[in-house]
């Protein structure tokens with residue numbers, strides 16, 4: 001499902017009494033099931049120093065990761081179709097403009113014109129079947 005957008009926060013009663021909800025210090029991005037290994041990513045907006053910038057979440061080898069949707073070569077969004085971030089082998093994130101390749105687990109450049117630069121990583125985690133972005 002390309003171009004999924006984030007979910008609205010919902011209540012959850014699977015925590016211990018008194019345990020703070022993840023929403024208290026984090027922002028809900030999507031359900032865990034929305035991110036399949038090497039599959040489409042989920043795009044979302046990220047507030048960086050008062051500026052709203054595009055970002056995305058993906059799953060790679062079971063873990064979730066998020067990055068600003070901005071290539072390190074030229075500040076352009078990576079996906080060629082909303083939510084399509086992986087190359088055909090589903091091993092690297094690929095920029096649709098000039099083909100820069102990035103390691104999904106770190107955002108580090110692995111080939112192409114990004115030349116040793118990296119994507120900007122965001123702090124993502126899973127809890128209770130949902131994916132959250134940690135607030136700073």
Ligand code: FES
Nearest residue numbers: 071073095098100
């Ligand atoms: S803009 Fe991404 S590789 Fe050039």
